[in-house]
Amino acid sequence: MPLSLALAIGAGTPPTRSLSPLAAFPGDLLILVATYLQSRSDLHNFSLTSKHFMLNVQPELYSTVTLSSARQCVSTLGMLFRRADLARHVRKLIVRPDREQHRAHEDRKAAVAAVIELAASQRLDALQAFDWDAEEMPPDDDLWFALRMGCPRLRCISTSIGFHITFRHSQLFDFSNLHGFRIKLKPGFYNDYADLFLQDHPTxxxxxDMLMNRCPDLQVLAIDGSASSATEFTVIKSLLKGRWPKLREMSLGDVSLDPHAPMMGAIHPFVTFLEEHPTLEMLRLSRHNINPRFFSDLTPGALPELTKFHGSLEQLQSLPHLHHSLESVVFTEPMRTREFTPPTVSAVLLNISKLKHLQISFTLTTMYDSNSLLRTIVHSCPHLQSFTLSCTQKPSFQLESFSRTIRGLTKLRYFELNMVRYPGDEPIAAGAARIARCNPRLESFTLAFIPTYPPFSPSSLISSIPPMSSQLGIYHVTPDGHGLPYKLSGFERKLTLWPWGLWCTRSETRFTKNLRSDVALGSEGLWKLVTERSIAGEEVRMMMFAFGLVTLALWGFLSSALR
Known part of the structure; x- marks a missing residue:
């Protein structure tokens, strides 16, 4: 073939484009990777890698949609109305419209209208759970009709109940075959409707009828709420007559199951209820539900599947036969620190040999050294993987002592610490870096400096001098190839309320710190390492002290030999 003809043919043939290696990733593998990303921002950044990534990660990216204001509800739900290809991925929708209290009612109406429009279009055909989280119920009861007719897979409902109640002919109770139902009782409810849940109340x-007769496969049941005082609680007796063979989670807030104690020798109805639900895996109680002494009638073989317990220390003490199976314990009420507090807490936690997750809080009446209390918890729960500790009202310990003490938790991956800042303690960022270095197995943690008693609110700062402040830090640790901490990424937020309520200042910072930058070679890095208040600094100082002793011994030996 002549060269000119070959060049002409080659010029007329478009060049073949090689695909990017990223486009060759299987879609199911990308979805699997996306499920391991816990942060929504990380998931979003992962989806922006390429168009191929975006198309395959969309089901996970839009699986849960959380809307935190009425404006966000209107804009996001409007976008989903126009993009049916994205709306079909939404499996859980959370609506929180009460961002601006002065216009809360208008915001709720706008949010409800946006949800009704989207649900009526039947674009949310994959929706499985809906959560309305506001101070009041939805202002338009047609919301429940639109969700019931437009979302055939909807099986979990969560709503708030406040001062304004529209229950008598509500379409909320027209659902059937629900798997989860949650009610959140707000302060307005406790003020005016404490007797609403009585057995003979027609409302x-x-x-x-919906819960007991039309939802036989109920798996999650919650009636949550926190009363403002010990005398404000509602009574729910009809609940004890329900039987759900597949019930896995049950949560009860400040509600009383039966205000009248049973007769001598009779078993409390709630104890019978628990024995009739052996599939329970999580149980959350409050001090109003039942007197802990009635748990003594619970048979030893009851609740064999229970692994998560939320309640008071007294309630957990009354359930000793459940300690061997518990893996997660959340103490819902703060404990006052007294002389008998550490041994009491230790005696309970030592019996829970499988404990992996613990949340506990203490109220300090004086400036109390909590190191002994912290060491007690560490000794009693050596297998903890996540740990949440709160010490309020008074300073408890410094970050340096905390970082040393939790080294005994060799399996700890995450913790959250809320405490009053100890006088003269180091900045929160320096303390975070120290904690990350001393505990190389940590993956992430949260630190919070909270103000002293009284609570942190504008009304309590009328005569507060100096200004009161709170500080929050969220940190993620990046390891190197050997699993040792290499980099610390942090987000910090500080809020300060000035005296007499003059103004409030907020500041936010993001940073990334190299945890090994202070130990670089050179005289300056070596001096920083020697003076560093950490385990590594202590070891270097000990080595230098030992080297000095050896040097003095050799000098003395040589001096005597030369004489």
Missing amino acids: LQAFW
Whole structure:
């Protein structure tokens, strides 16, 4: 073939484009990777890698949609109305419209209208859970009709109940075959409707009929709420008549199951209820539910599947036969530090040999050295993987002592510490770096400096001098190839309220710190390492002291030999 003809043919043939290696990733593998990303920002950045990544990660990216204001509800739900290809991935929708209290009612109406429009279009055909989280119920009851008709897979409902109640003919109770139902009782409810859940109240006959007769496969049941005082609680007796063979999680807030104690020798109805639900895996109680002494009638073989318990220390003490199976314990009430507090807590936690997750809080009445209390917890729970500790009202310990003490938790991966800052303690960022260096197995942790008693609110700062402040830090540790901490990424937020409520200042910072930058070679890095208040600094100082002793011994030996 002549060269000119070959060049002409080659010029007329478009060049073949080689695909990017990223486009060759299997879609199911990308979805699997996306499920391991816990941060929404990380998941979003991962989806922006390429168009191929975006198309395959969309189901996970839009699986849970959380809307934190009415404006966000209107804009995001409007976008999903126009993009049916994205709306079909939404499996859980959380609506929190009460961002601006002065216009909360208008915001709720706008949010409800946006949800109704989207649900009525049947674009949310994959929706499985809906959560309305506000101070009041949805202002338009047609919301529940639109969700019931437009979302055929909806099986979990969560809503708030406040001062304004529209229950008598509510379409909320027209659902059937629900797997999860949650009610959040707000302060407005406790003020005016404490007797609403009584057995003979006509308003809730449809409510009990729905739960007991039309939802036999209920798996999650929650009636949450926190009363403002010990005398404000509601009574729910009809609940004890329900039987759900597949019930896995049950959460009860400040509600009383039966205000009248049973007769001598009789078993409390709630104890019978628990024995009739052996599939329970999580149980959350409050001090109003039942007197702990009635748990003594619970048979030893009851609740064999229970692994998570939320309640008070007294309630957990009354359930000794459950300690061997518990893996997660959350103490819902703070404990006052007294002389008998450490041994009491230790005696309970030592019996929970499988404990992996613990949340506990203490109220300090004086400036109390909590190191002994912290060491007690560390000794009692050596297998903890996540740990949340709160010490309020008074300073407890410094970050340096905390970082040394938790070294005994060799399996700890995450912790959250809320405490009053100890006088003269180091900055929160320096303390975070120290904790990351001393505990190389940590993956992430949260530190919070909270103000002293009284609580941190504008009304409590009328005569507060100096200004009160709170500081929050969220940190993630990046290891190197050997699993040792290499980099610390942090987000810090500081809020300061000035005296007499003059103004409030906020500041936010993001940073990334090389945890090994201070130990670089050179005289300056070596001096920083020698003076560093950490385990590595202590070891270097000990080595230098030993080297000095050896040097003095050799000098003395040589001096005597030369004489």
